Amino acid sequence: MSFDAKLNMEDGNAVIRLTGELDSGSAGELNTVITEAAGHQPGRLVLLMKELTYMSSAGLRCLVFAQQKMPDEAEIVLVAPTPDVTKTITMTGFDSSVTMEHDTPAPS
């Protein structure tokens, strides 16, 4: 499945919607978008991950890249990563350096 990363600036925050699969072949594309986002000096970098179906360690290195590029005080927020992607982030300890927001199921 192809990868796509779309950037929108919203109220001083950089919001990047990720779709598809993030691996060593597509990480460069995300880094390019992160660099563009950093140029806006955002207060937060928000990665919308609901439609990101796969992420290898290359994706983790994008998070490292993001923190290097963003202003020091900028917060990195990961929104609605899938369970498997969440596990990748937590088992490598990256959850200690980002904010993770999960969709909560609607009450039945």
Add this chain to the structure above:
Amino acid sequence: MTEGRLSFDCTPGAAQRVADLVSRIAERASLTSQQQYWLRLAADEITTNIASHGYQGSAGTVVVDSAIERDRVWIRIEDSAPAFDPCRYRMQAQSACEPLGTREGGFGLMLALHNLDDFIYEYECGRNRNTLVMRRPAAPDTEGTGYRDG
């Protein structure tokens, strides 16, 4: 039942070939979607590590064998790069707690090895051989009462 052999150069397109192989095997072996995900991730990370660190970006070939057995599936990834045992590599424990921007690498091997049911490394005749194993889900209850729980 063997699933055949693939041989390809370690190029950026190799990861997709590995993913396609895992997808075929997972479907035939009735692996769960989670098992397929982690098997694919492990194969992806091992292959990427071979390309980046084994062959160090130079030309190199990877040979992949695979098989579906009664209770497990395995994927064996071979290369002719210098000997490297992934099991001996331990990402520094403190790295996971360091700020994002200061961390060293090694996450790929951690991800590769942590979610397999078994991993076997061998070095023979100048070739690294990495065997990734995932157990097949238990067969459904054939007594007519549906799947067993637990």
